[in-house]
Amino acid sequence: MIAGPHVVDISVDPLDQRRRRRRAWLRIGFPVAGVALMIATILAIALYSYRANRSGALALSNDLLATLEERVTVTLSHYLDPAVRAVRIARATVPDGTNPARLPLIDALASSLLREVTQIDDVGFGDSDGNYVMVRRSANGGTDVKVVHNMPRPRRVTWIHHDAAGEEIGREDDPHDDFDPRTRPWYSGALGKDDVAWTNVYVFFTSHLPGITVSASRRDADGRAHVVEIDIALTALSDFLSSLEIGRSGRAVIIDKAGRLIAAPAGIEMLRKGDGATTARVDEVGDPVLEHAYDRFRTDGYAHHVIEVDDRRYIAAVRPLTSAGRDWALMMVVPEDDFVGFVAGNNRKALGMSLVVVALAAVLASLLVRQGLRADRSARLLLDRQQAIHRQSTAFAALAADASVFDPASGQPPRGLTETLADVGRARRVSLWRLTAGGQLLHCEDSFERDTGGHADGFELHRDELPQLFAHLLTGEELHVADAARDRRTAELHRLIMAPLGTRILLSVPVRRHERVVGVLWLEDAEGATGTTDFARAVANMLALRMGEAPAGVGEKRVHETPTGSRGGRRDFDADLRLREIDPAAIAAQVYGGVSAMVLHLTDPSAMAQRTAAGEHSLTDEIVRALQQFALTYDIPYLKLVGHEIVAAAGFDAPEADGAARIADAAVALRQRCLTLFEGCDRPPEFRIGLDHGIAIGSVVGSDPKVFNLWGEAVRSADSMARTALPGTIQATEAAFAQLRHDFLFRPRGRFFLPRIGEAQTFVLSGRL
Numbered sequence: 001m002i003a004g005p006h007v008v009d010i011s012v013d014p015l016d017q018r019r020r021r022r023r024a025w026l027r028i029g030f031p032v033a034g035v036a037l038m039i040a041t042i043l044a045i046a047l048y049s050y051r052a053n054r055s056g057a058l059a060l061s062n063d064l065l066a067t068l069e070e071r072v073t074v075t076l077s078h079y080l081d082p083a084v085r086a087v088r089i090a091r092a093t094v095p096d097g098t099n100p101a102r103l104p105l106i107d108a109l110a111s112s113l114l115r116e117v118t119q120i121d122d123v124g125f126g127d128s129d130g131n132y133v134m135v136r137r138s139a140n141g142g143t144d145v146k147v148v149h150n151m152p153r154p155r156r157v158t159w160i161h162h163d164a165a166g167e168e169i170g171r172e173d174d175p176h177d178d179f180d181p182r183t184r185p186w187y188s189g190a191l192g193k194d195d196v197a198w199t200n201v202y203v204f205f206t207s208h209l210p211g212i213t214v215s216a217s218r219r220d221a222d223g224r225a226h227v228v229e230i231d232i233a234l235t236a237l238s239d240f241l242s243s244l245e246i247g248r249s250g251r252a253v254i255i256d257k258a259g260r261l262i263a264a265p266a267g268i269e270m271l272r273k274g275d276g277a278t279t280a281r282v283d284e285v286g287d288p289v290l291e292h293a294y295d296r297f298r299t300d301g302y303a304h305h306v307i308e309v310d311d312r313r314y315i316a317a318v319r320p321l322t323s324a325g326r327d328w329a330l331m332m333v334v335p336e337d338d339f340v341g342f343v344a345g346n347n348r349k350a351l352g353m354s355l356v357v358v359a360l361a362a363v364l365a366s367l368l369v370r371q372g373l374r375a376d377r378s379a380r381l382l383l384d385r386q387q388a389i390h391r392q393s394t395a396f397a398a399l400a401a402d403a404s405v406f407d408p409a410s411g412q413p414p415r416g417l418t419e420t421l422a423d424v425g426r427a428r429r430v431s432l433w434r435l436t437a438g439g440q441l442l443h444c445e446d447s448f449e450r451d452t453g454g455h456a457d458g459f460e461l462h463r464d465e466l467p468q469l470f471a472h473l474l475t476g477e478e479l480h481v482a483d484a485a486r487d488r489r490t491a492e493l494h495r496l497i498m499a500p501l502g503t504r505i506l507l508s509v510p511v512r513r514h515e516r517v518v519g520v521l522w523l524e525d526a527e528g529a530t531g532t533t534d535f536a537r538a539v540a541n542m543l544a545l546r547m548g549e550a551p552a553g554v555g556e557k558r559v560h561e562t563p564t565g566s567r568g569g570r571r572d573f574d575a576d577l578r579l580r581e582i583d584p585a586a587i588a589a590q591v592y593g594g595v596s597a598m599v600l601h602l603t604d605p606s607a608m609a610q611r612t613a614a615g616e617h618s619l620t621d622e623i624v625r626a627l628q629q630f631a632l633t634y635d636i637p638y639l640k641l642v643g644h645e646i647v648a649a650a651g652f653d654a655p656e657a658d659g660a661a662r663i664a665d666a667a668v669a670l671r672q673r674c675l676t677l678f679e680g681c682d683r684p685p686e687f688r689i690g691l692d693h694g695i696a697i698g699s700v701v702g703s704d705p706k707v708f709n710l711w712g713e714a715v716r717s718a719d720s721m722a723r724t725a726l727p728g729t730i731q732a733t734e735a736a737f738a739q740l741r742h743d744f745l746f747r748p749r750g751r752f753f754l755p756r757i758g759e760a761q762t763f764v765l766s767g768r769l
Helices: 014-093 100-116 185-190 235-243 288-300 337-401 415-425 467-473 491-498 532-548 605-609 619-634 656-680 713-724 734-740
Strands: 120-127 132-137 143-149 156-162 168-173 210-219 225-233 251-255 261-263 304-309 312-321 328-335 429-436 441-449 454-456 460-462 479-481 506-513 516-524 590-602 638-642 645-650 687-701 707-711 730-733 744-754 758-768
Touching: 014 100, 014 120, 014 210, 014 225, 014 235, 014 251, 014 312, 014 328, 014 337, 100 120, 100 132, 100 143, 100 156, 185 210, 185 225, 235 251, 235 261, 251 288, 288 304, 288 312, 288 328, 312 337, 328 337, 415 429, 415 441, 415 516, 415 532, 429 532, 429 656, 441 656, 460 491, 467 491, 491 506, 506 532, 516 532, 590 619, 590 656, 590 713, 619 638, 619 645, 619 656, 638 707, 645 656, 645 713, 656 687, 656 730, 656 734, 656 758, 687 713, 687 734, 707 713, 713 730, 730 734, 734 744, 734 758
Parallel strands: 687 730
Antiparallel strands: 120 132, 120 225, 132 143, 143 156, 156 168, 210 225, 251 261, 251 328, 304 312, 312 328, 429 441, 429 516, 441 454, 441 460, 479 506, 506 516, 590 645, 590 687, 638 645, 687 707, 730 758, 744 758
């Protein structure tokens, strides 16, 4: 696998970076670790406390449930045992309770039992002939006696009513009563037993309330069976279960081995719907918690269990009630939160109070981190300031040793100055610009890229391209922009100059002389080292001397690599250049495939006759003289003045790239000379230059003198470029750009429609690389 190249900043000490990161981590890590350890400790203590308290609360809840179970057992025993003793007493006292002669004794005995034992609902006697005597409480505080005379016939049912004093107050017969004691479960259950017998829960025939019956039997000398029964209503037992406090919302029921309800608190319907003869099963009352507890009891037997219903935990306890004489059981269910809810609540409160301690610790830790980082930052800033002072001292010493960079007579780009600025400010690029043409153009004196170590100069920016930037520059204010692409003053500059390099931060320091802005210093992506701005201001003040007093002719002498000198031979510019490469007598017309053409277009014909500042020549004369000199310097064979346009061409027989480079060098030098001349006349740059490379046709015309005329696509496209260029700039076609892009600096201008060519990309030539 081949790894891609990595860009390494050799100016940064990796060991120092690692030390800084390690120190920052220590500054932050220890306080944060302390707070994290405190939080972890508090959580561990809270978890342990919660589990210990919960375990203790559950243990107490088990003890509480066991106590409640004992209480219910004792209460049930006290509730049922008196009825058992009463049955035994009645069997011994009134062995033949159905004998009519025994009615006064039976009434007295039953009245005493009903008065002393409140849970007894009625006392009854039955025999094997179907005779029956029953005594129950009446509404007036007395008793009601039911007598069923079945044998000997005829059958008769009589109700006898007594008041509270025992006196008879009424008597009536009930011919519709068909009660037969021999069909009742208490009668059949007692036969053949020496001890008492208990029935299942059923609904009483007379009161229609759920209850149970305890009975006992004996036989007389004639073999007749006599049974004593006492009905016990379960409403009082249900009321007792309702009074139990099992947590905040717990409840208890008594069930038999089949799951039928014996007693239940209020809110639970005991009677089965649609069948008044029996009570409901525990899984038929619509209580999901009791249903789950009963299911768990059927699988695991008597025990304490924890069940979960609807995402809530319940404690379920089932205990047998042996004192009832039947297979009864007490079932209790209570939400676990009723016993341990306070534990979670107290734990949350404790955690809330602990958060105050954690918050205070976090604040102290943040202050410690802040103080430590501030100390490191202060030490680092002090070190950076010392290094910056050292760099600035070294830079000032270097500038003092090469004072020629501030000499206005110097014709060389101030390369040492831009390199020094880039080193002091750690900027990716530093450029020095002169404001010319009455504030209409920015001419680059020098541009240095620190990453590549390359220099460039000579390219220009026109005010029409950057109106916002020029408007701010002429105010003389400094400009600090963190993102040049988003600032309206520098957005166009970013698109044209900064975006190709990938820079975004811009520091602009104007160069002023006599309160007038004459230039500007630009530092791109400077690291913001201490004193960078102050150093740039000092350099700008020194540069004011160079820019403010530069002689008018300096600009045009500034060429980088002068191409091959004049090839010799006489050039006649009277009407047309006589090309020594072409014999006019030998051709009638010649097609040249690689001609580079330049057209200079003067936009204000009235200014052509204006005198220059020296007053010796007109503006047009100075331009033509300069162009003649450039034609000799750069070996331009074709040069013609046509009205307010000048046409130049090269590359008739030389290599195409060589001819294109010579015509481009001439164009750059001509632009600089024109800018100087127009500025000297205090006029805006009323000229445009166009370049193209392509096919041209040359032919000798006329008789005496014969002149060589050039026309075709290259000349026509160069003329279109000159007419559509911005004032004071050089606009080139895509074909010219393709020939010159390796040796000259361009920036895109846009797309334009050219006759017979269509839409084409155009470029602005700034200078030679």
